[in-house]
Amino acid sequence: NAGVTQTPKFQVLKTGQSMTLQCAQDMNHNSMYWYRQDPGMGLRLIYYSASEGTTDKGEVPNGYNVSRLNKREFSLRLESAAPSQTSVYFCASSTITGTNYGYTFGSGTRLTVV
Amino acid sequence: QKEVEQDPGPLSVPEGAIVSLNCTYSNSAFQYFMWYRQYSRKGPELLMYTYSSGNKEDGRFTAQVDKSSKYISLFIRDSQPSDSATYLCAMSGRGKIIFGKGTRLHILP
Numbered sequence: 310n311a312g313v314t315q316t317p318k319f320q321v322l323k324t325g326q327s328m329t330l331q332c333a334q335d336m337n338h339n340s341m342y343w344y345r346q347d348p349g350m351g352l353r354l355i356y357y358s359a360s361e362g363t364t365d366k367g368e369v370p371n372g373y374n375v376s377r378l379n380k381r382e383f384s385l386r387l388e389s390a391a392p393s394q395t396s397v398y399f400c401a402s403s404t405i406t407g408t409n410y411g412y413t414f415g416s417g418t419r420l421t422v423v
Numbered sequence: 424q425k426e427v428e429q430d431p432g433p434l435s436v437p438e439g440a441i442v443s444l445n446c447t448y449s450n451s452a453f454q455y456f457m458w459y460r461q462y463s464r465k466g467p468e469l470l471m472y473t474y475s476s477g478n479k480e481d482g483r484f485t486a487q488v489d490k491s492s493k494y495i496s497l498f499i500r501d502s503q504p505s506d507s508a509t510y511l512c513a514m515s516g517r518g519k520i521i522f523g524k525g526t527r528l529h530i531l532p
Binding site: 313349350351352399401411412413414415416417 | 431457464465466467468469472511520522523524525
């Protein structure tokens with residue numbers, strides 16, 4: 310049982326380049342999330358999708374776009390990468406949004422923008 | 424006042440000691456309280472969750488919630504080097520979940 314799979318695991322971009330981070334879950338979860346984790350800042354929500362066909366902004370959405378491709382897949386796109394977007398990005402999924410059911414996280418994508 | 428506050432550590436304790444990790448919060452709407460463990464270069468994984476006030480025990484781990492004081496704790500008994508990780512508290516209510524920034528824990532052999 311793979312859980313939440315993120316690709317790629319590592320990426321180096323030049324300022325201004327674009328890229329898409331991929332996330333897929335095989336637990337039949339309705340809700341999916343993208344977080345970034347920075348030293349001293351903790352986990353910050355970028356975007357989330359409460360169910361297939363819906364997406365909403367989180368705490369730090371500027372510079373990002375998302376697509377909920379189907380129930381399994383939720384991608385995060387950086388259109389024009391900036392050094393401030395250097396971070397570790399985590400995708401997560403849950404049965405129901407914002408409840409005690411807990412989130413299952415992927416192993417992360419380490420992104421460096423130079 | 425921040426919604427969730429958690430001491431970042433690092434906290435270093437000798438193997439076999441009892442570890443106490445804590446978070447405070449300000450939002451009385453929170454009803455579900457969770458602890459996640461995150462090993463280096465891995466994603467967080469759910470360790471325990473509790474609903475409302477009280478204690479919950481799972482092996483060497485005990486989660487405690489005091490809603491009157493807005494204070495939650497995670498106790499680890501007989502700590503092992505494999506417990507070395509960052510521990511994040513999280514709490515949710517009314518469709519919202521907030522994570523603490525995490526406490527780095529080192530168990531010294």
